[in-house]
Amino acid sequence: MGSNQQSSAGLGQEFTQNVIDSMGANTNPRLREVMSALIKHVHDFAREVQLTTDEWMAGVQMINECGKMSNDKRNEGQLLCDVIGLESLVDDITFSAATKSTNGLTASAILGPFWRQDTPHRENGTTITFDTPSDGQVVYMHGKVTDVETGKPLQNATVDVWQASTNGLYEQQDPNQKEHNLRGVFHTDAEGNYSFYCLRPTPYPVPQDGPAGKLLEMMDRHVFRPAHIHLMVQHEGHKSLTTQIFDKDCKYLGNDSVFAVKDELSVEFVPRKGDPQAPLELEYNVTLAKSS
Amino acid sequence: MGSNQQSSAGLGQEFTQNVIDSMGANTNPRLREVMSALIKHVHDFAREVQLTTDEWMAGVQMINECGKMSNDKRNEGQLLCDVIGLESLVDDITFSAATKSTNGLTASAILGPFWRQDTPHRENGTTITFDTPSDGQVVYMHGKVTDVETGKPLQNATVDVWQASTNGLYEQQDPNQKEHNLRGVFHTDAEGNYSFYCLRPTPYPVPQDGPAGKLLEMMDRHVFRPAHIHLMVQHEGHKSLTTQIFDKDCKYLGNDSVFAVKDELSVEFVPRKGDPQAPLELEYNVTLAKSS
Numbered sequence: 001m002g003s004n005q006q007s008s009a010g011l012g013q014e015f016t017q018n019v020i021d022s023m024g025a026n027t028n029p030r031l032r033e034v035m036s037a038l039i040k041h042v043h044d045f046a047r048e049v050q051l052t053t054d055e056w057m058a059g060v061q062m063i064n065e066c067g068k069m070s071n072d073k074r075n076e077g078q079l080l081c082d083v084i085g086l087e088s089l090v091d092d093i094t095f096s097a098a099t100k101s102t103n104g105l106t107a108s109a110i111l112g113p114f115w116r117q118d119t120p121h122r123e124n125g126t127t128i129t130f131d132t133p134s135d136g137q138v139v140y141m142h143g144k145v146t147d148v149e150t151g152k153p154l155q156n157a158t159v160d161v162w163q164a165s166t167n168g169l170y171e172q173q174d175p176n177q178k179e180h181n182l183r184g185v186f187h188t189d190a191e192g193n194y195s196f197y198c199l200r201p202t203p204y205p206v207p208q209d210g211p212a213g214k215l216l217e218m219m220d221r222h223v224f225r226p227a228h229i230h231l232m233v234q235h236e237g238h239k240s241l242t243t244q245i246f247d248k249d250c251k252y253l254g255n256d257s258v259f260a261v262k263d264e265l266s267v268e269f270v271p272r273k274g275d276p277q278a279p280l281e282l283e284y285n286v287t288l289a290k291s292s
Numbered sequence: 293m294g295s296n297q298q299s300s301a302g303l304g305q306e307f308t309q310n311v312i313d314s315m316g317a318n319t320n321p322r323l324r325e326v327m328s329a330l331i332k333h334v335h336d337f338a339r340e341v342q343l344t345t346d347e348w349m350a351g352v353q354m355i356n357e358c359g360k361m362s363n364d365k366r367n368e369g370q371l372l373c374d375v376i377g378l379e380s381l382v383d384d385i386t387f388s389a390a391t392k393s394t395n396g397l398t399a400s401a402i403l404g405p406f407w408r409q410d411t412p413h414r415e416n417g418t419t420i421t422f423d424t425p426s427d428g429q430v431v432y433m434h435g436k437v438t439d440v441e442t443g444k445p446l447q448n449a450t451v452d453v454w455q456a457s458t459n460g461l462y463e464q465q466d467p468n469q470k471e472h473n474l475r476g477v478f479h480t481d482a483e484g485n486y487s488f489y490c491l492r493p494t495p496y497p498v499p500q501d502g503p504a505g506k507l508l509e510m511m512d513r514h515v516f517r518p519a520h521i522h523l524m525v526q527h528e529g530h531k532s533l534t535t536q537i538f539d540k541d542c543k544y545l546g547n548d549s550v551f552a553v554k555d556e557l558s559v560e561f562v563p564r565k566g567d568p569q570a571p572l573e574l575e576y577n578v579t580l581a582k583s584s
Contacts, residue, residue, distance in 0.1 A: 011377075011384040019377035019551060024512025029512055037341045041378050045333040046381050049326050050389060053403070056382040064369040067359015081348070084331050085303075085311035089338050090348040092303040097342060111345070163584040218323055220316025259311060268419070 039231065062211045069210045073172040075113040076257040080214040082110065082258040085220075090240075091260075096106070098239055098289070100123050105148045106286045109244040109260045111228065114170040115162060122184040127197035127277075133166045139269060140278040142195035145233060148287035153192025156286045157235035157288070160185045163228075168204030200269055200280055201227035203252050216257065226252035226261060238288035245284055298311045310336040328550040346584065354503045361502045365464040367393055371504040374402065374550035375513075383534075383552075388579070390531055397440045398578045401536040401552045403520065406462040407454060414476040419489035422470045425429075425458045431561060432570040434487035437480050437525060440579035442512030445484025449527035449580070455520075492561055493519035495544050508549065518544035520554060523578070530580035535575060 027035075045051070066076040078192040081087050087110040095108040123130070129138060145157040163181035164170050186194045196267045206221040207213060216223050226246040234240045246253055248266040272281035312328045319327075337343070373379050379402040387400040390571040414420070419429060438447040454475035456462050463469040478486045499516040501503060508515050519539040526532045538545055540558035564573035 010388055011381050015377065015381065015551070022511070022513055022547075026512040027510070034341050034343070034347065034378075035511060037337050041337040041340075042376065042378055043334040043381055045329050046378065048333075049329045050385050051326070051382050052386045052389070053379075053382050054386075055326065056378065057370075060367065060369040060373060064359040064367065067356040067362070067369075070356045070359070074351065075356065077352040077359075078349075078516045081352060084327075085307065086334055086348065087339065087345075089303050089307065089335055090343050090345050093338065093342050094346075097304055097344070101380065179333065202359045210384055218319070219314070219327060220318040221314055255314075259307070 002228045002241055012047070016040055019043070020235040032117065050210075057192040062215070066210045073209070074268045076207075076212060078113045079206060079210070079258075080114070080215065082260075083206070083212050083216055085109075085259040088259045097215065099142065102285055103148075105289055106233075106241055106243060107262050107264050108242055109262065109265060110258065111232075111242050112244075112260075113260075114164075114172065115160075115230065116172065116180075116183065119160060119183045119185050119198060122186055122196065124189065124193070124195045128161065128163075128182050128184040129197060129199050130181045131165070132178070132199070135160040135166050136279055137200040139198055139200050139280040139282050140195065140272055140275060141198055141229070141282045142193065143284040143286060144192045145194065145235065145286045145288065146192055147163070147238070148289050152192070153188070154235045154238065155188055155190050155192060156195075157188040157192070157195045157233060157238075157286075158185050159188065159286075160234075161196065162230045163198060163201050164204050166199065168202070173207075197278055198229065201229050201247060203227050203250055205286055206257055222252075222255070223259060224252045224255075226256050227261075231284075233286050233288065235288055237291060239291050241288055242283055242284065304339070308332055311335070341382060341556040347440060354507070357503045366499075368499075368502045368504060371498060371502070371550075372559045374404070374508065374552075375498070375504050375508055379403075379527040380551045388416045396579055397581055398525075398533055398535060399554050399556050400534055400558060401554065402550065403524075403534050404536075404550075404552075406456075406477065407470075407522065407524065408464065409454075409476050411452060411454070411475045412472055413450075414478055414488065416478055416481065416485070416487045418476075420453065420455075420474050420476040421489060421491050422473045423457070423468070424491070428458050429431050429492040429572055430570040431490055431492050431563055431572040431574050432487070432567060433490055433521070433574045434485065435576040435578060437486065437527065437578045437580065438484055438486045439530070440581050445480070445482070446530065446580065447480055447482050447484060449484070449485045449486075449525060449530075450477050450577075451478040452478065452526075454522045455490060455493050456496050457480065458491065459492045460494070465499075480563065490521065491572055493521050493539060494541055495519050498549055511550065513551055514544075514547070516544045516547075517550060518542040518548050520552075523576075525578050527580055529583060530566075533578065533580055 014140050019039050066080055069076040118155045145154045171181040186192050203224045227250040228244040232242045245265050245267045248268050269280045269282050272278050312331050361368040383402045437446045465472040480486050495516045519542040520536040522536050524534045537557050537559045541561050561572045561574050564570050
């Protein structure tokens with residue numbers, strides 16, 4: 001058995017290596033790789049800034065507070081990661097690893113904390129806006145899902161869409177919205193087409209009543225997300241895509257509080273003629289890569 | 293306003309710098325220093341191991357679970373930090389910064405999650421073991437608190453002591469122990485002396501019913517802490533000391549699950565003659581540095 005007993009001459013890299021080396025022979029190799037790097041970076045961070053016990057404990061309390069606020073409708077730990085760009089980074093890493101060599105593929109963006117597993121399936125051409133607010137602009141959104149290599153339409157792909165209302169709240173945050181308002185799962189037809197009515201998205205603040213909001217305030221940062229619509233597109237035999245599309249005219253486009261915007265995900269809402277249900281239209285086509 | 297909008301060409305150091313630069317002008321300088329280093333190390337870690345969204349989400353859920361389990365008697369976020377050596381490291385940093393140039397000063401160790409703010413004050417020579425278990429060995433512990441530079445005794449210093457029982461549980465974890473069993477606050481007399489009866493400490497496992505225990509299991513590590521007694525010693529005009537003293541004969545001395553052992557904190561329990569209350573004795577003297 002090795003010894004991790006320390007002299008008090010300052011806990012440097014030798015201490016860190018002892019902590020890493022304490023992992024036993026039966027540790028999963030990937031877990032060993034991840035934990036070794038995590039321990040090294042966490043220790044290096046603490047030494048670099050000479051982190052004090054009081055500062056560390058403030059961080060521990062912040063993290064514990066995240067757990068206390070989290071439930072099946074809210075994930076504050078996730079939001080805390082989001083405001084320091086971590087979810088966007090791991091999304092980018094995961095997406096890049098899955099799609100190294102494919103041009104023209106629709107880019108991914110973070111899932112965020114408001115997706116729901118139990119969203120109802122709906123018919124193409126129907127609406128997801130059931131309590132349209134007076135300041136809301138209805139959009140007819142439609143597009144085609146195709147295979148990125150062959151260009152062929154993908155039938156029966158699921159297009160899962162969700163968005164906040166103009167008050168900045170998703171339905172699970174807002175007792176005044178109908179259950180599953182502004183979300184739905186659609187299925188592409190034989191030509192790969194999907195369509196539905198939704199709202200033109202508006203910018204909204206991330207929740208400010210928890211540690212993530214407090215941290216943003218301490219970092220003297222604004223809390224807004226640029227106007228966006230969430231999409232998750234899946235088709236059997238193809239890699240699942242999670243993304244967000246952003247209104248190119250939104251003033252927060254270059255300054256997203258969770259760093260999710262990518263150039264190729266900005267879209268333009270255009271006037272729609274002859275449809276009493278919607279003054280605006282958005283065509284958005286999606287490409288998927290075959291699963292390996 | 294700068295732009296944090298990204299191309300999808302891989303989120304590297306430029307992305308990280310954008311996240312750091314999003315902090316506003318009114319950020320506290322120390323917070324800016326700490327958050328800049330934290331963001332950089334967290335991003336570098338994610339890139340280094342190519343962290344996937346699934347792995348990151350497993351980490352988020354683990355951290356949220358810590359908060360859910362934590363309350364005024366338990367701090368699972370703290371314990372999670374402890375098992376990767378972080379509390380010992382920040383304790384060492386804090387202690388070293390406070391005491392750069394003083395030889396002979398009693399070394400610090402981590403507070404741990406079981407200290408209580410409302411521990412009763414007790415008379416010297418009295419006991420802290422009220423439900424002595426059949427396998428417990430009572431120790432008469434005593435010593436002197438002095439100024440590290442002058443060697444003069446410090447009167448009316450408080451010696452706050454706490455320890456687990458032989459079943460491995462602190463009283464707040466164990467409904468069968470009397471409230472405040474195995475803890476007390478003592479005051480040194482005119483000669484700087486304190487004294488009380490306690491138990492010879494025994495090794496015990498850290499709690500295994502939460503994320504920290506689960507992580508230890510995944511890392512194929514044992515869960516034991518070497519036998520120890522916690523001390524917090526305070527005196528007006530001197531720097532507060534938080535430490536632990538370790539039984540030098542304990543088999544886990546070189547292999548502490550939370551990496552708190554320092555060479556100079558191991559102690560020897562010796563036979564005590566002529567005291568029907570205790571078969572063992574421990575003399576432990578403490579030195580404190582003047583506060584600056």
